[in-house]
Amino acid sequence: MVYPEQVIPASPTTETTSQRGAMIQITLGKKKNVDPNSDPLQRSQVGWSDGLSDQQLHDIARGVWVMPGSRIERERFAVVNGGGVIRQAMEIERIVDIPGGRRAFEGRILGPGHPVHDHYVGKPAPNGTQQNPITYFESPLGNRECNCGCGKPISRGDFLPGHDQRAIHERIARIGTVKDFIAWFDQTWKPDQAPQGEAA
Template structure:
């Protein structure tokens, strides 16, 4: 889990700040939304941060906020900002940390990491074992890969199948988006990234048309909406839908 230590609130120039903020840091009068906006970036976040799904914001030795991470986005100077949402009472990570002493010793570096049982997810290979760092238990990524290769045949057969499938779909399965609405269908896994990616929460339902069907329904995460060029172009053309999704 990522732990970020905040200083006292101070004002900054929004014309110079990479996120357009006019203040950063913590103040006791801030509500959760203001605290998240002021402090979701800009931080030096190393490779380990890409494997974490939660972050804590602390000030004066107390955890002030817990955040669920959707995506880390680059900003200038090699720093990154968090895209996601702050957690509220009732979520196990919030209840375990917010309002309590910070779980790591103070250091000169505002960004630190620690292993937390509340950050556990199940191993991406499908074995259901809990992991607290990354997506797989040691060696299970290779096991998952080889199991899937074996379903096709030899490694050579798998490569042929993959190249044929990927190339053909890239060339013939072009799709067009018909609508994007807030998530309400029954799908529980991100249609773009799959179950193993554990994309949560799902934020939108996408209806599209492709060469195989005139009506395909997806459920997608915020990361896909931000990174897929067709989705961003569609939302730019439909500002009302973007506003309903909080992308205005």
Template structure:
């Protein structure tokens, strides 16, 4: 799960990215926190695999969002989180909002932690769960590949098929 640490709330005239505030202070509505917290972060490719983001201030989670998509990066490498604000009754909200942050203090406001809410099904089709950031359980990627090779007939037949169909493939001699 993605955790964004928020600093002290501040405002400014709306900038070219449509943002006019950042940070957190007591008394802000969830919508105000979201508008101040959603954008202009240096997020790597791992963020694209996360389902949820929580925003923390003073070591307490103050907002949870189900990520729809993450835009950008802008020329400066910063990105914006787009999603739905979670409310009481949603399991992620109920587990994290109002609780101590799951990550320790850091100079970097962007951190990740393993959460049972981020687990997804293994891409091989076995039905088992894998943690966020992974597609397969250990060894299951090889199982998926070999299952597909068998569908074509075997390794040699797969290589022939691949070389004949993949753009730019050069047959091996």
């Protein structure tokens, strides 16, 4: 199995970047043709070159990388550096393991109108050209707030650990007991107001 893209151990400055409001910069090297039959993501090219479609660039950028530890799993967004310029932005949905101890991103391409795309794509890479393909940088767009209403920042998902349950119990308490909440919900909820795709 061929793994043409590997991460050089991170520098101290990379590791000490604040996790609050952080994003990932994926820096692509020069174009290299590979055999799809031996590439773990079945690609024919790795590295940056002009003329790539959005999907081709996404497939090249998402892996395969050496990304040990849990920090990489906490970040929500990544931008793709090709030739010193950010060429694409993605929202990370999860990190998947690849045979051989490497990993890859899974997520969606962010287009015009999304704040991360508009802030970075087409502009100089925040970390410049790096030997290390995976680096972190601080960004005002890196975090959202926990949806429980506590105001604390989150980098992945919708809630801080345990805050979804806390939000549910706080709202039940505003009505009364669990029995009171169920009675109130059954009286106020209308089937035609269910989110799209939810069975009535």
